[in-house]
Amino acid sequence: MHFTLWVAGLFCLVGLVSSRVASSDEDNRQPSISIVGGIPAVSGEFRALGAMRFSNGRLNCGGTLITSVHVLTAAHCLFGMSTTTISSLNMIFITLTVSGGTGSIARNVKRAILHENYDDNSFENDIAVMILSSPITTIAFTRLPTDSAVLTTRLPTTRLPTTRPTTRPTTRPTTRPTTRPTTRPTTRPTTRPTTKSPCSCTCPPATRKQKVQAKTEALDSRAFSSYANASAVIAGWGATSSGGSGSTVLLKTNVTVQSNSVCSSQYGSEFFPVEMLCASAPGKDTCQGDSGGPLYVNGIQVGITSWGFGCADPRFAGVYTRVTTYVGWIANTLANNPS
Known part of the structure; x- marks a missing residue:
């Protein structure tokens, strides 16, 4: 009798642990950092892709050279940093290595412009431009999508009450503030998990965010392909497995851009198709x-x-x-911040 109860209790405990492990798997929302399933890049293959480093040489993020002095990157890589910290990058x-080598070109970061509507909870508008201390004239710049209609459209400096797709709420809950704080809190909300996966950059914790509703803001009208089912290439120096260490060499791999319906089926309301796309391949990410x-x-x-x-x-x-979605914002940012 006692033995039977002991065995039953053991199975209950195992089931509880298993369910928590499965749950934590889905809560492991984190900024992306390295190429999984990649192969080493060839020297000179990604000349416009740069490693963003702290003053001690540690990798923070990646970025691409889009003019002689402008680098395109993700806003979450810089969010919360002081101007002093940014200028030390x-x-x-x-x-091919984060430490550089023969023929490599290094530049200090002078300052950075984050998208004015970047949301550190939802990762909406996760885009920023950094300005380098001096020009780089020997590298072909990264090519961006171009469209004359979009490039001449100016983004408003304030959010407008335009409507988003009908599948998403047009208003935000009244319990949330209508404006974001002018300074970042020194502590995270207590409603977010206290445990997190290691993160090698100064980016938001590797925890799944709380559900947030859509913001009403004006974005560029798009005349572009959704790129669904297109073959794509990704590259970076990040971890080669979840929670693992960074790669010692630049890695690359091929993935397929998924349709918005696939992305939405995986992430639900976490995925905003106007501002985001998703891509995958078996064992690669x-x-x-x-x-x-x-x-x-x-x-x-x-x-x-x-x-x-x-x-x-x-x-x-x-x-x-x-x-x-952001070619207009990029064009305006470059025009307003030439150097």
Whole structure:
């Protein structure tokens, strides 16, 4: 009798632990940092892809050179940093290793412009431009999507009460503040999990966010392909497994851009198709450390590595900032901040 009760109790305990492990798997929402399932890149293959490093040489994120002095990256790579910390960062290009080497080019970061509507909870508008201390004239810039109609459209400096797709709420809950704090809290809300996976950059914790509702804001009208089912290339120096260490060399791999319906079926209301796209392939993904790096389709950067649940989890594709939505914002940012 006692033995039977003991065995039953043991099975209950195992079941409880298993359910918690499965649950924590889905809660492991984290910024992307490295290439899983990748192969070493060839020297000079990604000349415009740079490693964003702290003053001690440690990798923070990636970024791509889009003019002689401007680097495109993810806003979450820089969010919460002081101007002093940002100006202590440096970018290194034409290198297969984070430490650089013969022929590599390094520049300090002068300042950064984050998207004014970046949301650190939902990762919406996860895009930023950094300005380098001096020009780089020997590297061909990363090619971005172009469209004359979009490039001449100016984004408003304030949010407008335009409507989003009918499948998403047009108003935000009244319990949430209508404006974001001007300064970042020194502590995270107590409603977010206290445990987190290691993160090698100064980015939001590797925890799944609370559900948030859509913001009403004006975005560029798009005249671009959704890139669904297109073959894409990703590259970076990040971790080669979830929670693992970063790669010693630049890695690359091929993934397929998924349709918005697939992304939404995996992430539900966490995925915003106007501002994001997702891509995946069996056993291949970006991971901790690849944030801010590119997703290329036919040599055009159409995505910025942003976030995902785990790394190469077959249930969840990696999520990228949809560059086509922001070509107008990029053009205006460059024009207003030439150097």
